[in-house]
Amino acid sequence: MSQYWTDLVHKLDPYIPGEQPQDQQYVKLNTNENPYPPSPEAIQALDSYNKHQLKLYPDPESSRLREALAQRFDVQKENVFVGNGSDEVLAHSFQAFFKQTQPLLFPDLSYSFYPVYCGLYEIESKKIPLNDDFIINTKDFDIDNGGIIIPNPNAPTSMLIPLSDIDKLCKQSSSVVIIDEAYIDFGGESAIPLTKKYDNLLVIQTFSKSRSLAGLRLGYAIGHKDLIEGLNRVKDSFNSYPIDSLAQTAAVSSIEDDDYFQQTCQKIIQTREQSCEQLSQLGFKVLPSAANFIFVSHESRGALELYTELKQAGVLVRYFNKPRIDNYLRITIGTEQEMQKLIITLSEILQPGKIS
Numbered sequence: 001m002s003q004y005w006t007d008l009v010h011k012l013d014p015y016i017p018g019e020q021p022q023d024q025q026y027v028k029l030n031t032n033e034n035p036y037p038p039s040p041e042a043i044q045a046l047d048s049y050n051k052h053q054l055k056l057y058p059d060p061e062s063s064r065l066r067e068a069l070a071q072r073f074d075v076q077k078e079n080v081f082v083g084n085g086s087d088e089v090l091a092h093s094f095q096a097f098f099k100q101t102q103p104l105l106f107p108d109l110s111y112s113f114y115p116v117y118c119g120l121y122e123i124e125s126k127k128i129p130l131n132d133d134f135i136i137n138t139k140d141f142d143i144d145n146g147g148i149i150i151p152n153p154n155a156p157t158s159m160l161i162p163l164s165d166i167d168k169l170c171k172q173s174s175s176v177v178i179i180d181e182a183y184i185d186f187g188g189e190s191a192i193p194l195t196k197k198y199d200n201l202l203v204i205q206t207f208s209k210s211r212s213l214a215g216l217r218l219g220y221a222i223g224h225k226d227l228i229e230g231l232n233r234v235k236d237s238f239n240s241y242p243i244d245s246l247a248q249t250a251a252v253s254s255i256e257d258d259d260y261f262q263q264t265c266q267k268i269i270q271t272r273e274q275s276c277e278q279l280s281q282l283g284f285k286v287l288p289s290a291a292n293f294i295f296v297s298h299e300s301r302g303a304l305e306l307y308t309e310l311k312q313a314g315v316l317v318r319y320f321n322k323p324r325i326d327n328y329l330r331i332t333i334g335t336e337q338e339m340q341k342l343i344i345t346l347s348e349i350l351q352p353g354k355i356s
């Protein structure tokens with residue numbers, strides 16, 4: 001607290017990121033990072049990058065990167081916006097589209113950064129409750145609004161909304177609809193093709209999860225060129241060079257290496273299905289996941305207690321002390337070995353001494 005803070009800063013309720021322990025070696029299954037390294041092509045691009053070039057500002061328009069993304073998603077460069085992590089793309093989108101007279105709508109259980117941006121940009125919002133099975137009913141969003149944002153698959157529930165529902169949502173809405181597809185590559189169908197049909201749809205994705213580049217900080221939005229122009233107006237009123245030269249270089253190579261991308265996504269999906277099976281056998285209820293994480297609760301043991309015991313045993317998962325989900329754990333899908341360590345540790349916690 002300081003007398004020098006503005007009223008707004010006093011009122012902020014900032015996002016709290018998952019732990020990134022700098023000391024101990026944990027099996028780290030708490031922040032939905034990818035357990036596999038980035039594409040070897042991306043690593044090669046960084047290795048051969050001419051560091052003398054760092055004296056120059058990067059391309060403010062990230063042209064090569066936007067071109068590569070446009071090609072991949074069969075859209076034009078004018079339909080692509082890139083930012084310093086999709087969190088930045090989200091922030092600019094909130095500022096560009098959501099400060100309206102009507103409230104912004106999002107699910108009561110969703111990405112906890114959304115209310116934070118509402119606080120920062122003084123945007124009114126209304127939370128739409130998921131049903132008791134954590135299902136998002138898009139019809140519930142058919143009320144007066146100044147915008148809609150939904151993660152698909154949803155975080156932290158991991159559950160997917162069918163594309164046909166998103167189609168209806170865009171049709172019924174006269175405001176901007178944002179689909180946050182941070183996890184779409186792990187089993188969902190992207191809404192990007194619908195951006196050609198609806199000029200109010202913006203789809204946001206990230207390099208942090210399916211492309212193993214969380215440390216590079218890169219995200220992007222795809223939508224009608226007028227939406228992209230709105231984002232560019234905000235970006236160029238904030239920071240003209242959000243994507244550094246190294247990030248632009250590595251990201252292009254990552255996009256071009258589709259084989260590696262497909263392989264690592266498939267591996268994670270396989271490991272996820274295997275882990276779901278094993279966790280069910282240990283008495284966990286596992287929500288159907290289309291993401292690189294699962295959302296689980298145990299039939300007899302509390303989530304906070306399990307989180308604590310796992311941490312003591314060197315396995316880090318995510319616990320949210322929030323209404324409705326305070327008996328769930330969010331577990332990122334790691335390598336097969338990491339998941340085995342999780343399963344063995346949990347068996348030990350649940351049935352001490354009975355480990356095979």
Ligand SMILES: *Cc1c(COP(=O)(O)O)cnc(C)c1O
Nearest residue numbers: 085086087111151182206208219
């Ligand atoms: C991880 C995540 C993001 C942020 O990703 P970055 O690109 O790393 O900023 C955005 N939305 C959701 C739902 C996420 O889980």
